[in-house]
Amino acid sequence: xxxxxxxxxxxxxxxxxxxxxxxxxxxxxxxxxxxxxxxxxxxxxxxxxxxxxxxxxxxxxxxxxxxxxxxxxxxxxxxxxxxxxxxxxxxxxxxxxxxxxxxxxxxxxx
Amino acid sequence: xxxxxxxxxxxxxxxxxxxxxxxxxxxxxxxxxxxxxxxxxxxxxxxxxxxxxxxxxxxxxxxxxxxxxxxxxxxxxxxxxxxxxxxxxxxxxxxxxxxxxxxxxxxxxxxxxxxxxx
Numbered sequence: 603x604x605x606x607x608x609x610x611x612x613x614x615x616x617x618x619x620x621x622x623x624x625x626x627x628x629x630x631x632x633x634x635x636x637x638x639x640x641x642x643x644x645x646x647x648x649x650x651x652x653x654x655x656x657x658x659x660x661x662x663x664x665x666x667x668x669x670x671x672x673x674x675x676x677x678x679x680x681x682x683x684x685x686x687x688x689x690x691x692x693x694x695x696x697x698x699x700x701x702x703x704x705x706x707x708x709x710x711x712x
Numbered sequence: 713x714x715x716x717x718x719x720x721x722x723x724x725x726x727x728x729x730x731x732x733x734x735x736x737x738x739x740x741x742x743x744x745x746x747x748x749x750x751x752x753x754x755x756x757x758x759x760x761x762x763x764x765x766x767x768x769x770x771x772x773x774x775x776x777x778x779x780x781x782x783x784x785x786x787x788x789x790x791x792x793x794x795x796x797x798x799x800x801x802x803x804x805x806x807x808x809x810x811x812x813x814x815x816x817x818x819x820x821x822x823x824x825x826x827x828x829x830x
Contacts, residue, residue: 633817634817636818643803643826644823644824645805645821645822645823645824646756646805646821647821648818648821651817651818690755690756694817698744698761698809698817698819699746699758699761700746700756700758700807700817700819701758702755702756702757703755704754704755705755
């Protein structure tokens with residue numbers, strides 16, 4: 603079982619819609635959860651992180667964490683063409699190392 | 713703030729030669745840096761954890777004699793791919809933790825180095 607699993611997509615949404623991305627992880631001891639955005643040929647850039655159960659909002663992005671279900675999600679509201687990228691979920695199982703999911707490719711249709 | 717640079721951004725080398733990639737934290741000190749490799753259409757895979765002043769810790773399956781890591785200062789870590797072969801062609805990305813970040817687990821990523829071995 604992979605440590606971090608994501609649907610590879612592609613996820614296609616119309617401009618202005620909400621994009622919903624899901625991620626599950628296997629290690630119950632995981633403490634920190636990160637969402638990164640990666641454009642083709644570029645390195646990942648941090649969108650947001652979440653440590654506690656519940657929702658965390660930052661602009662058009664909302665991360666949701668449910669540790670009991672070992673599930674973390676990312677919502678992108680009012681999706682823009684510039685949001686078209688691969689979104690990587692990353693988890694720190696038990697130390698400072700990041701374990702990445704395979705990523706979900708999002709395409710926002712103008 | 714929290715800028716990480718990598719040099720070179722891309723490199724082409726011949727099979728059998730060695731290539732050195734530098735990772736620098738420009739505006740903070742990093743006791744810990746990480747090296748990742750990303751093949752096309754795949755996610756980032758952690759290769760090793762680089763600790764300033766001590767030996768790097770390699771992930772399972774990563775050959776430490778092939779991927780030499782040196783972290784001689786608080787702002788610089790280097791990855792040397794020795795006797796490179798075409799299968800080593802990949803996107804190599806480093807990241808760094810701020811030594812004063814406390815319990816924060818955030819890593820700052822460099823822009824990556826595209827290695828092509830011919």
